[in-house]
Amino acid sequence: MASIRPRTTKAGTPYYQVLYRHNGTQSSDSFDDPKEATKYKKLLEQIGPDAAQELMFGAEALPEEIPALTVTEWCTEYIDHLTGVEEATKNKYRSYLRRDIDPILGFLPLSVVNEKAISKWVQAQEGSSKTIANKHGFLSGAFNGAVRANHIEVNPCDGRRLPARHKEDEPVFLTPTEFVRVRDVVVEQWRPLTVFLVSTGMRFSEATAFQVGDLNVEEKTGRIVRAWKYTGEAKRKLGPPKSRKSVRTINLSDQAIEACGDLKGRAPDEFVFTNRLGRPVTAQLFHNKAWRPMIAELSDRLGKKPRPHDLRHSCASWMIAAGVPLPVIQQHLGHESITTTINIYGHLDRRAAQAASAALTAALEGL
Known part of the structure; x- marks a missing residue:
């Protein structure tokens, strides 16, 4: 860490000394302008002494009248010119930039951002x-764009190891017996939606956007073509599901169809699940009225604290236990890539590993 020490010359003129360690020894540089001293301190802490000294004092430093393109300036331009991306996603990226990137990296010229700065x-x-x-992914994408635009030579985000998952981030898998206990404790009004979520594996945003016309009772299928999207301004709107492969038709269990209730006489564009006023269900409402009371009553006895999204994970785990192949599960859940399915649920599918073990046993038998 660097520090700033106000000093005074023998003539009484104030100046500012920036103290820092470089190659194991105490070093310092002085500035007449406190703003320059503060800028230098931030550079020392973000990109290290060598890069900071080159930027502040090196011959290649740009003159004041030709400012370098900063991280914030480039990221703003990058977001504004993205194509094939919904405005809600752009708003999310702007939020990352405003809250998480600009305060730490925003003032730095693109050309001086190095691995140390990204690590910090x-x-x-x-x-x-x-x-x-997610935030790192956006920043890396922006730097890749800067490489393509010839602003920088390499992406400083490449190869960065990110924090490992915390226990609270891990999926929680409910057994069918455990789910029954959850279902029976959930407020009666919200039981059908709870059953529908676990028996279809739909994302919450998909299930609450599911309309009467999407259900084919005779064929026992459901068509998933829309989901709720947040605009980044605390508002929702209907849009396509998460990815291209999230648009799909799935076969529905008897329990899922029963959870939809009696739909006779209802218009095809009506939402299957609504609140008491007939309006679409929000995640906040479901969490406050259904999920949080259930967790408060049941979590100690259940020994787990599942989230609503864990109903989707539980659905997948039940299909794996029944021997459903992972590619079929990928299509059912609407994952864009089989890699996603394997990364989340591959450890639950022991069939291939058991077959490999059996093959080794047979090969070594009698030796």
Whole structure:
């Protein structure tokens, strides 16, 4: 860490000494302007003494009248010119930039951001490992764009190891027996949606956007073509599901169809699940009215604290236990890549590993 010490010359003129360690020894540089001293201190802490000295004092430093393109300036331009991305996603990226990137990296010229700066930034991030990975993914994409635009030669985010998942980030898998206990404790109004979530494996945003016309009772199928999207301004709108492969038709269990209730006389564009006023269900409402009371009553006896999204994980685990192949589960859940399915649920599918063990046993038998 660097520090600033106000000093005065023998003539009484104030100046500012920036103290820091470089190659194991105490070093310092002085500035007449406190703003320059503060800028230098931040550079020392973000990119290290060598890069900071080159930027502040080196011959290649750009003159004041030709400012270098900063991280914030480039990320803003990058977001504004993204194509094939919904406005809600752009708003999310702007939020990352405003809250997480600009305060730490924003003032730095793109050309001086190095692995140390990215490491410092990652270490400063709060939230779940998934959230940090999402923010890092956006920043890495922005730097890749800077490489393509010839602003920088390499992406400093490449190869960065991110924080491992915390226990609270791990999926919680309920057994069918455990789910029955959950179902029976959930407020009666919200039991059908709870059953529908676990028996279809739909994302909450998909299930609450499911309409009467999406259900084919005779064929026992459901068509998933829309989901709720947050605009980044605390508002929701209907849009396509998460990815291209999330648009899908799935076969429905008898329990899922029963959970939809009696739909006779209802318009095809009506939502299957609504609140008491007939309006779409929000995640906050479901959490407050259904999930949180259930957890408060049951979590100690259950020994687990599942989240609503864990109903989707539990659905997948039941299919794996029944011998359903992972590619079929991928299609059912709407994962864009089989890699996602394997990364989340592969450890539950022991069939291939058991076959490998059996093959080794047979090969070594009699030796």
